[in-house]
Amino acid sequence: MPTVKIVEVGPRDGLQNEKQQVDTASKLELIRRLAASGLTTIEAGAFVSPKWVPQMADSLHILQALELSGSVNYPVLVPNDKGMEQALAAGVREIAVFGAASEGFSQKNINASIAESLARFDSVMATARREGIRVRGYVSCVVDCPYEGPIAPAKVAEVAARLLDMGCYEISLGDTIGTATPNRALDMLEAVSKLVPIAQLAGHFHDTYGMAISNIHACFQAGIRTFDSSIAGLGGCPYARGASGNVATEDVVYLMHGLGVDCGIDLPSLVQTAWFAAGLLGRAPTSKVAQAMATV
C-alpha cells in the first residue's frame, strides 16, 4: 500500500491567523489529540516576533511542555537568529525556515527581501548544523502573490533550490492564498522538480477557492508524497489578505483512503479532533468530511 506523510500545521498555520487567542492549555490539548489520532509531525509553534504574530507568543511554553524526544516530531518556524536562540532554549529537534518566491510577500511577511531572507537563513542553518537540528524550508507564493499577482515557476524553482542547497531536507511549496488550480500547480511543480528531487518536495495548499483537494490529487499523481494540512481547515496567513485556511487534514486523509493510501491516521478520531479544534474557536469545522462524519 502506498504511503503519504501528512504534516499537521493547525497549531501553527491554523491558529496564527485566528483573531481569537487560544490559551496555552487548550493548544496543548489539541496537539495531544492530534498525536493520539496518529499524526507524527505536528508543527507546534513559531519563534517569530509576538508584535507581528501575537497568537504564537506562547510557543516557548508550548514546546517546553511537549515530549520532544518521543515518536512525534514537533517542528517550529524560525525566521532568524533570534528565533533560533528560542528554538535552542526549547530543545527542539526540527525547525522550518520560511521564504517566498515573491519580493512583495517577503517584505510584508518577514520585513526582508528574498536575498536578505536567504542570508538570515544561512546563519540559522549554520547553527542548526552545529546543533544537529533538522531544517525544513518553505517557499510561499508558489503560484500567486497577494501583492504581485502570478509568480513565474522558474522563480519558485530558484528559491526552492537555494533552500535545498543550504541544507533543508525538504521544501514545502506554499500556495499561500489558495488560488492555484491543478494545471498551474503542475506547471510550477514541473519547473521545481527539475532542480529539487520530487521526493524532497511537499505540497502546502490553502483552500481559499476550494481547490486544495484537487491540487493535492494532481500533485499526488505527479509523485508528491508529503502534504501539509490543518485540522478542521483552520488558518490562513496574517500577511496574505483574503487567504483562508489550509486544506483540512480530515479531507486529505479521506482522499488518501479513497486512493488506497495509508497515512497512519485514524479518521474517526481525527474528525472528533476537528470538532474539538473548531470548538476552541466557537464554531463548527468548515470541512465537508468533518461535517459528514459528525456523528461518528
Ligand code: HMG
Ligand atoms: P523585524 O521587525 O524586521 O525584526 O521583524 P528586527 O530584527 O528589526 O527586530 C525588531 C524587534 O523584533 C526587536 O525587538 C527584536 O528583538 C524582535 P525590540 O528591540 O523592538 O523589542 N525580534 C524577535 N522577537 C521574537 N522572535 C524573533 C524576533 N526577531 C526579531 N524571531 C521578523 C522580522 C522576521 C522577526 C518579523 O517580520 C516576524 O516575526 N515575522 C513573522 C511573520 C510570520 O510569522 N508570518 C506567518 C508565518 S509564514 C506563513 O504562514 C506561510 C507558510 O504557511 C507557507 C505558505 O502558506 O505559503 C509557512
Ligand code: MG
Ligand atoms: Mg501556510
